[in-house]
Amino acid sequence: MLIGSTKLFEYARANPAITLHSTDYTHDPRVLARLPRFVAINSAVEVDLTGNVNSEIAAGRYLGAIGGQADYVRGAQLSPGGRSIIAMASATPDGKYSRIVASLKGAPVTTARADVDLIVTEYGVADLRGASMRERAKRLKAIAHPDFRDHLHEAAEVLGN
Numbered sequence: 001m002l003i004g005s006t007k008l009f010e011y012a013r014a015n016p017a018i019t020l021h022s023t024d025y026t027h028d029p030r031v032l033a034r035l036p037r038f039v040a041i042n043s044a045v046e047v048d049l050t051g052n053v054n055s056e057i058a059a060g061r062y063l064g065a066i067g068g069q070a071d072y073v074r075g076a077q078l079s080p081g082g083r084s085i086i087a088m089a090s091a092t093p094d095g096k097y098s099r100i101v102a103s104l105k106g107a108p109v110t111t112a113r114a115d116v117d118l119i120v121t122e123y124g125v126a127d128l129r130g131a132s133m134r135e136r137a138k139r140l141k142a143i144a145h146p147d148f149r150d151h152l153h154e155a156a157e158v159l160g161n
Contacts, residue, residue, distance in 0.1 A: 027068040032075025038082040040072035044110070044119075045088075048103045049137040049156055051113035051128045053086055057106075066110050073115050084117035090145035098148035100140050102155030119143065 002012055002020065012018045025031055032038055045058045055069055056062065076084040088099055100121070119126045119140065126139035137156040144152055 023068070027071040029071050029075040029078055032072065033078030033082070035075075035082075036080050038076050038079035039085065040076035040082075041085045041087055042069045042072060042111075043088055044086050044099070046099045046101050046104065046107065047086065047088070047116075047119055047140065048101050048113075049140055049152065050103075050133055051116040051119070051136050051140070052104050052109045053111040053113075053116060054104050054107040055110040056108050060106070069110055070115070073111055073117070077115070077117060084115075085120055086111070086116065086118065087120045090121040090123055090143065091148065095145075095147070098145055098152065100144040100148070100152060102152065121145075 002008060012020075032040075042055065044053045044055045045063065046054045048054075053069075056064065056066060073084040076082040090100065091098055113128070113136070116128050119128065121143045123145070124143040126136075126143050128136050128139065131139060137152075141149055141152045141156065
């Protein structure tokens, strides 16, 4: 996508190194998978202890569509040496709520836990690939904000994790 002046558009039009494509091409996981070591970095509103990702709704307010998240996650997984990263803060900006939660309640699953690779917060990285439900919960609690870890531990026990 190009945003800018007429001069920018003229430059791009005359430069054979610049090509523009529709999202049918740029978001096609098969196209993305052809890029060696492709790394997709997406964000999230919240992640539950199993690894389901909500990137659309916060506090009951719709923030936006899924965009290319699912496409880019899958393209990175199919890319030789590729990785998919979901990067997010561990808590809301006011510090009142954890963004790692026991379960997604009323929020859509933007990226299903089966497709999630790495979750990153300021407290570390949780590698969820191939992890059991118990191990997923353990790894996610480890990167949660320290103020919420005890609550998540209790919630995980209720969930059997």
